[in-house]
Amino acid sequence: MADNRVTGQEGRRLVSTAIRQALSAGDLVPGQRLVEQELSETLHATRNSVREALQDLAAEGLVELVPRRGARVRIVSVEEAIQITECRAALEGLCARRAAQHASAEQRESLLEIGAAMRAAVSGGDLNTYSALNRQLHARIAEISGQKVAGGLLDRLKGQMVRHQFRLALRPGRPGKSMPQHLAIIEAVVAGDGPAAEAAARTHLDSVIEELRATPGGAELHEASRLQAPA
Numbered sequence: 136m137a138d139n140r141v142t143g144q145e146g147r148r149l150v151s152t153a154i155r156q157a158l159s160a161g162d163l164v165p166g167q168r169l170v171e172q173e174l175s176e177t178l179h180a181t182r183n184s185v186r187e188a189l190q191d192l193a194a195e196g197l198v199e200l201v202p203r204r205g206a207r208v209r210i211v212s213v214e215e216a217i218q219i220t221e222c223r224a225a226l227e228g229l230c231a232r233r234a235a236q237h238a239s240a241e242q243r244e245s246l247l248e249i250g251a252a253m254r255a256a257v258s259g260g261d262l263n264t265y266s267a268l269n270r271q272l273h274a275r276i277a278e279i280s281g282q283k284v285a286g287g288l289l290d291r292l293k294g295q296m297v298r299h300q301f302r303l304a305l306r307p308g309r310p311g312k313s314m315p316q317h318l319a320i321i322e323a324v325v326a327g328d329g330p331a332a333e334a335a336a337r338t339h340l341d342s343v344i345e346e347l348r349a350t351p352g353g354a355e356l357h358e359a360s361r362l363q364a365p366a
Contacts, residue, residue: 139179140175140179140180140181140184141178141179141181141184142180142181142183142184143184146180146181146184146188147180147187148188149178149180149184149188150174150178150180150184150188150189151188151191153178154188154192154198155197155290155294158208158294159270159293159294163208164208165211166207166208167207167208168205168207169189169198169205169206169207169208170205171185171186171189171205171206189206193206195291195294196209196291196295197209197291197294197295209295211295211296213347213348215295216295216347217344217347217348219292219295220296220340220344220347221340221344222288222292223289223292223340224337224344225337226285226288226289226292227273227276227277227289227336227337227339227340229280229282229285229333230280230282230286230289230336231276231280231320231323231324231329231332231333231335232280232329232332232333233279233280233281233282233329234276234277234280234324234332235323235324235326235327235328235329235331235332236327236329237279237280237281238279238324238327242275243324243325245275246275246276246279246321246324246325247325249268249271249272249275249321250272250318250321252264252268253265253268253269253272253314253317253318254314256268256310257310257311257314262310265310269313269317270293272320272321273289276320276324276336277289279324303343306346309346312342313339313342316335316338316339316342319335319338319339320332320335320339
């Protein structure tokens with residue numbers, strides 16, 4: 136029987152994309168083992184393609200390669216999550232500003248539609264839908280900005296934050312805090328106000344950082360890191 140598994144660069148991209156999507160959806164959890172044979176059979180890609188894809192993902196910080204034990208989803212600590220979010224704040228602020236400057240009328244309308252859907256999801260208590268719309272909004276703004284370098288960096292950073300993002304989204308009262316922040320970003324982009332859009336994006340990410348610090352052990356880790364840093 137012929138082996139029709141995908142190989143080469145196509146197989147490599149297939150496996151990388153599938154794992155990224157599984158991470159974004161929460162189907163893979165931090166520390167979970169990634170078995171080459173299982174991935175090969177599930178994704179119909181060759182073992183070599185799987186191995187190369189795992190190496191690519193390890194270089195991006197999404198996967199950890201453990202000697203003699205294979206690969207697993209990398210675990211990101213609260214302190215590292217805070218540092219990742221600080222980087223995201225700068226990049227997302229840039230994207231929001233550029234989106235406000237370059238968005239077409241159709242693109243601005245699409246952001247308003249996302250905002251309306253967010254209101255409906257929060258009103259109906261549908262946290263899963265709200266979380267998905269949250270990711271959609273950030274991705275849409277990055278796309279509209281045309282800043283492909285920033286967009287690529289953000290994809291990598293957000294991929295490492297999956298565990299923390301899901302936990303934050305489920306915290307009591309969090310959607311009520313984050314939704315007005317998202318709506319402020321949308322309003323500024325739609326109005327074409329670049330500085331306001333950047334400020335709104337940074338305010339939102341600063342709020343995420345504060346939530347991370349409120350995670351058990353988060354504030355202590357942050358303070359220890361601050362005290363150890365050079366003056």
